[in-house]
Structures are given as C-alpha cells and as structure tokens.
C-alpha cells in the first residue's frame with residue numbers, strides 16, 4: 352500500500368488539473384497497458400485474441416472491490432447509455448399499476464433519454480423527482496416519488512452538477528420495499544466513494560470509467576447485476592454475452608454467460624479496455640476508503656478556502672460528508688467566463704450550464720498547493736474582472 356497522493360504516477364496536463372470528474376488524466380500504468388496491448392497486436396496479430404479473450408472478465412475482481420460486489424456481478428463493458436438500455440430492456444417489467452419509470456429532474460440527460468425510449472416503447476411514463484432549488488434533491492421528494500406505481504427507479508449515486516451524494520442503501524431499501532427495482536448511475540461515485548452494492552441490495556447499476564477511474568476517453572464503462580437476478584436472460588443479446596466456454600462453437604442459440612457478463616453485447620474495444628486495465632492497478636495500491644478520506648480532506652480544504660476568500664461564489668455541494676461527492680460545485684453568474692479565464696491561466700475546472708463551476712480535487716494527484724493556486728487565480732479574476740474579456744459564446748474552454 353502506498354500513501355496518497357501518487358502525483359508521480361500520472362502524466363498530468365500542465366497546470367492545475369481539477370477536471371478529473373469529467374476526464375481523468377493519463378497514468379503511466381494506463382499508458383503502459385495500452386502500449387502492451389498495441390505490441391501484442393503488432394507481434395501476434397489475430398493470435399493476440401488468445402490473451403485478449405476474457406480480458407473484461409479478468410478486470411471484474413478489481414471493479415467488484417470498487418462497487419462492493421462479487422466479481423460475477425460486474426463487467427466492464429460499453430457506456431452508461433448502452434448499459435442502461437440493456438438493463439431497462441431486461442429489468443423494466445411493467446405489471447398492472449406498477450409500470451412507470453422514475454428518474455430525477457437533475458439527471459444527466461442521457462439517462463433520461465434512455466428511460467424515455469423505453470417508456471415510449473412500452474407505453475409508460477418517465478416520472479422525475481423534482482428539485483426545489485435546481486441543484487439538489489430533498490429526501491421528502493424522493494420518498495414521495497417512490498410510489499407503488501414505479502416499476503423501475505434509476506437514480507444517480509452523486510448528482511453530476513451539484514455533487515450531492517444520495518444515500519444509496521436507503522433509497523434502494525425504500526424502493527425495493529415498495530416493489531420497484533432500483534438501479535443507480537454511479538458515474539460520479541465509482542473511484543471516488545466506497546460502495547456496497549451487493550450488501551445494500553442494489554438491483555442493477557452502471558458507470559463510466561473515464562472520470563475518477565482514469566480509464567481514458569471512451570473507455571468501457573461497466574454494469575452491476577445483483578446475484579439474485581442472475582437467472583434473467585438479457586432481453587438484448589449479443590455474442591459477447593454468451594457463455595465463454597462455448598462462444599466459439601458459433602451456435603445460433605444463446606447460452607448466456609453466468610452473471611453480469613451476459614449483458615455484454617459485441618466485441619470489446621481492447622485498446623480502450625487496456626487503458627482501464629492499467630488505471631485500475633492504481634486502485635489496487637490503496638483502498639477506496641483511503642481515497643475517499645483524502646477526497647473529503649481535499650474538498651474540505653477547498654470549501655474552507657472558498658468560505659474564507661471567495662464570498663462571491665455560492666457553494667451548492669452539500670457540506671455534510673454523507674451528502675458530498677467528489678467535486679465541489681460553485682455558482683456564479685459569470686461562471687462560464689470564469690471557467691474560460693481559469694483555463695487560459697492553467698487552472699482546469701469545468702463548467703455546467705447555466706452558472707456552475709465544478710472543481711474536482713482528486714485524491715490521487717491533487718495537492719494542497721494546487722488548491723491554493725486555483726483559489727488565488729479565482730480571487731485575482733474576481734478582483735480584476737479580467738474574465739469578462741472571455742467570449743460569452745463558443746466552446747466552453
């Protein structure tokens with residue numbers, strides 16, 4: 352076990368990188384893993400499949416540790432959008448009055464698009480838990496929305512804009528008690544927070560690997576299917592979800608793989624999977640609880656600096672540890688221009704419309720000096736107004 356941060360393990364972009372909740376940086380381990388897979392391609396050509404076959408499944412123990420699952424409950428595959436479609440196709444089973452889908456007003460749009468697709472196909476509604484302030488969700492509203500008319504509830508573990516963390520164990524229990532299947536989008540918690548999906552009784556979940564896992568742009572995400580659902584035959588099938596032992600018998604009948612692997616569809620992108628393979632090795636060097644503890648220290652330190660020297664910015668991320676994810680969201684009417692001006696000065700934040708600046712100090716590579724620098728640049732911009740020279744339109748750089 353090594354102590355954090357592992358700054359020398361990453362090839363960080365120049366400056367202060369605070370956007371690892373959008374795209375995690377390249378690690379030497381990910382680079383080496385991709386180069387190794389490229390070498391195999393070069394040297395062995397198609398023969399490299401002898402090693403690549405089953406690569407996704409070989410990552411399952413490490414991924415299982417990150418989400419608190421048995422290895423056969425997870426698989427690295429596809430994107431959140433694709434995995435959500437696959438999960439909805441199989442696990443949304445409208446029956447009688449229990450037929451509708453539940454999401455939240457604050458979800459990342461792709462989740463709602465996927466839910467809406469299945470709602471239209473199946474003649475049901477997508478109901479959205481309302482947000483009172485446009486940034487966070489209230490327990491009372493979640494409670495009220497989880498009615499006995501919900502067949503499948505799909506919730507975010509951590510809200511992508513505000514960074515509010517939901518109580519996964521609680522809402523899974525409540526939803527299941529009321530007869531719904533409960534699934535989670537763990538994009539903003541995997542690699543940042545510990546999970547116990549199996550123990551909490553979560554039905555299904557999906558995540559991406561390009562944020563806190565640092566798997567690389569478009570790296571395969573993953574999905575979780577609780578063991579109690581392992582009898583379910585995927586409604587969307589492909590040959591990569593076939594039982595591995597007989598996949599190459601090339602029979603037209605589908606003999607499903609045991610466990611979550613059955614939800615894979617087609618050939619995995621080996622080079623992208625290699626990025627994830629390398630990146631996961633860093634998580635084997637430190638327990639996720641340690642990563643979370645350091646992340647909380649960093650977000651505490653950032654929030655304290657904002658309180659002390661940046662009163663113009665309004666914190667929208669909850670302060671309570673159990674409601675705080677891995678990033679800090681700050682509102683300012685000129686957030687778009689501040690984001691561009693920060694980038695120009697070597698501090699990489701990100702911006703989410705209409706007025707939120709997200710700063711993600713990450714346990715693996717962010718230092719206290721990085722926070723000092725980011726806060727100092729923000730203070731200087733707010734004092735000088737120099738950010739107002741940034742164009743209001745065009746890409747948010």
Ligand SMILES: Cc1ncc(COP(=O)(O)O)c(C=O)c1O
Nearest residue numbers: 430431432433459461511538559
């Ligand atoms: C919460 C959440 N869900 C889904 C996505 C994107 O899904 P996909 O991996 O299918 O592109 C993102 C991307 O940032 C996200 O933040």
